[in-house]
Amino acid sequence: MKKAEYSGLRLTRAWLRMSLAFILAIGAPAAAASGKKTAAEWLEQLGPALNMTSYRGVFVYARGANVHSMQIAHRYRNGIVEERLVMQDGGSGEFVRRGMKVVCVLPERGKVHLDQIIPSGPFAEAFSSQLVPVSRWYSAELKGDDRVAGYDVVTVALTARDPHRYSHRLWLEKNTGLLVKSHVRNANDEVLEHFQFTSLEITNDLPDSEFEIRTEGHEISRTLKAAGKLPLKQVQSPEALTEKPRMHGWKLGWRPQGFEPAAAPGAGKSQAVAFSDGLAAFSVFVEPAGRVSMPTGASRIGATTVYMRQLESEDKVFLVTVVGELPPASARRVAESVQVGEAFMVGAGEQ
Amino acid sequence: MDDRLRETLSAMMDDEADELSVRRLLSQEEQVEVRAQWQRWQSVHDLMHRGSSPADGIDISASVREVLDGRTRQPEPALSQRRNTPVRWQWPAVAMVTASLLVGFGAGAGWDSGNNPPNGLASASVPEAAVNELSGEASPVRELALQGLDEQQWEHMSRYLLEHAQHNSVGAGQGSVGYARLVSASGAY
Incomplete structure (x- = not known):
């Protein structure tokens, strides 16, 4: 790194430490004047860059003992995002997305029916529009330059400001701001989840043929809801049109600061809500306990924690599950704060 | 050493093992193996915290048995007492080590072994779960091995x-x- 750049970085770091609450307000103009982007500016660019950059490549994703690689083609043309992802190992499968329409072809596996699960939206806006407040919950810091998949990148460290979330490290391509590598790390700086492009070509020259489904198999097609439309729950049940329809039937007594309700996916007896702080997300599922008896405790796969517990409320037993990229202690605290209301219990009795 | 014993041992690392399981562990014939495993895990734990391992060469089975015999009537106060010690700040590291070891040493290591869980483990964890958890800020989070x-x-x-x-x-x-997470999750069974 050049000496001038380095001293600029050091100044930026010192500034970040001194004025944590005013990074965006004060830090950005200062850096813009010197012609160098701040960590906050790189982050602002992250969301748009993910959608509006056209590229093809192969990336690997590792969490726990699991490693997957996928081939991806992504094109942004006439305001429409087109994307095709093909699994490179294990069973064959692919996702094709055009605008808000998603088609998944996944191999038949196990007993879980994907068609009950695949997209129920609308999450996109809720999550991506929160990228700016990220710096309230994470301290952003530039970590210098690097090279990933043949491209020059800038490294941004997002360190959690409290113990209720994990820290992240992002590698962004210098010209487009495209995310080409990321880590999720715990408080001991151990990498829990790793995403990285191993080959990448950023180009606008992507033919239509790269966005056609080629895998044979059971196709599942869904149209994502545009942002601003009614969530699924509201459409389904008129009585849910109350003040907080997403939390219908139960409520959380505690959640880590900054995690806001993002959506209420799913249908039937399961009540789920997704929460996001703009970077990490967790989902809470509350449903009457069925015939399957689940143990209480936390399981982890890389950065993802699954915390399950039984909740007894007036003779009814409910299964509370918290799934998300948050530390086990936080997941447990969220799960233990769930309170089931009367309405939900009546519903449970009718099952 | 079978998975059930390994799970008990790992639960002991987290202060979560019940008395019956500990007794079963101590009455095993393969004490050398149990001790070696315990020392390995303690070493990893201590290395992460202090850079050295005081557990080497120390046999604690006798004193654990003594404690158990002396406290059979009142295990709960002992538990809560321990939870108030500074151990609370160490749990993430211990849990982390336990989790990685469970995954690493577990039969058929890892995420994909869900199809063939050892039945013994599953039946062991459910009744324990039925007992209400001793929750509190200081208590370690109970880890569930996926293999279980x-x-x-x-x-x-x-x-x-x-x-x-x-x-x-x-x-x-x-x-x-996000897609990668989805594939990773769907490829897991």
């Missing part, structure tokens, strides 16, 4: 994992990372 879930439990958990991954994939603002 039976097929139905696994299926149940997979559904939640998938649904959550799907929330991410559609719009976590992370594009392909």
Whole structure:
């Protein structure tokens, strides 16, 4: 790194430490004047860059003992995002997305029916529009330059400001701001989840043929809801049109600061809500306990924690599950704060 | 050493083992192996905290047995007492080590072994779960080994994992990372 750049970085770091609450307000103009982007500016660019950059490549994703690689083609043309992802190992499968329409072809596996699960939206806006407040919950810091998949990148460290979330490290391509590598790390700086492009070509020259489904198999097609439309729950049940329809039937007594309700996916007896702080997300599922008896405790796969517990409320037993990229202690605290209301219990009795 | 013993040992690391399991562990014939495993885990734990391992060469089985015999009538106060010690700040590291060891040493190591869970483990964890958890800020979070879930439990958990991954994939603002999580979750059973 050049000496001038380095001293600029050091100044930026010192500034970040001194004025944590005013990074965006004060830090950005200062850096813009010197012609160098701040960590906050790189982050602002992250969301748009993910959608509006056209590229093809192969990336690997590792969490726990699991490693997957996928081939991806992504094109942004006439305001429409087109994307095709093909699994490179294990069973064959692919996702094709055009605008808000998603088609998944996944191999038949196990007993879980994907068609009950695949997209129920609308999450996109809720999550991506929160990228700016990220710096309230994470301290952003530039970590210098690097090279990933043949491209020059800038490294941004997002360190959690409290113990209720994990820290992240992002590698962004210098010209487009495209995310080409990321880590999720715990408080001991151990990498829990790793995403990285191993080959990448950023180009606008992507033919239509790269966005056609080629895998044979059971196709599942869904149209994502545009942002601003009614969530699924509201459409389904008129009585849910109350003040907080997403939390219908139960409520959380505690959640880590900054995690806001993002959506209420799913249908039937399961009540789920997704929460996001703009970077990490967790989902809470509350449903009457069925015939399957689940143990209480936390399981982890890389950065993802699954915390399950039984909740007894007036003779009814409910299964509370918290799934998300948050530390086990936080997941447990969220799960233990769930309170089931009367309405939900009546519903449970009718099952 | 079988998985059930290994789980008890790991629960002991977390202060979560019940008395019966500990007794069973101590009455095993393969004490040398048990001791070696315990020392390995303690070494890893101590290395992470202090850079040295005082557990080497120390046999604690006799004193643990003594403590058990002396406190059979009142195990609960002992537990809560321990929870008030500074151990609370160490749990993430211990849990982390335990988890990685469980995954690393477990039969058929890793995520994919959900199809063939050892039945003994599954039946061991359910009754324990039925006992209400001793919750509190200071207590360590009980770790559930994925290998310990039976097929139905696994299926149940997979559904939640998938649904959550799907929330991410559609719009976590992370594009392909979300899809990768989805594939990782769906490839897990």
